[in-house]
Amino acid sequence: MTTRLRVLDDGAWISVDDSREVxxxxxxxxxxxxxxxxxxxDLVVENFQSVGVDGSTVEARVYGQCIACGETGVTGxxxxxxxxxxxxAELARAAVRSPQG
Incomplete structure (x- = not known):
């Protein structure tokens, strides 16, 4: 089964199968x-740079800012x-996420 992933609205949304999900x-x-x-x-997500899939996991590279220290940049x-x-199924908002690469 194919899943369509896209970044929409200049990085404001991730679309999964033509439905705005994240x-x-x-x-x-x-x-x-x-x-x-x-x-x-504690990252405030400001922009989705790209979206992809690894097996059944949907992943994104994100531009954001840590509200604790002020650091900004793009994640793995x-x-x-x-x-x-x-x-x-979106990850729970309280989940601790670990970027890869």
Whole structure:
């Protein structure tokens, strides 16, 4: 089964199968020592740079800012949700996410 992923509205949304599923302005907890020096970054998601899939995991590269230390930049590939049996499920907002590459 094919899943269509796109970044919409100049990076404001991630579309999964033509449905807007993940939006900017969320606060994500990141275990991302390459992003900033905080033990866990509190990242305000400002823009989706790109979106992809690794197996059943939907991932995005995100531009954002850590509200604890002020660091800004683009993350590695951060999981945003999963596709299971053709249905998308977003990660819980309270989940700690770990970027890859």
């Amino acid at each position: 939006r900017v302005s969320e606060l994500w907890r990141l275990d991302a020592p390459d992003f900033c020096r905080c033990a866990l970054a 590939w951060v999981p945003v949700g999963r596709v299971h049996e053709g249905e998308f």
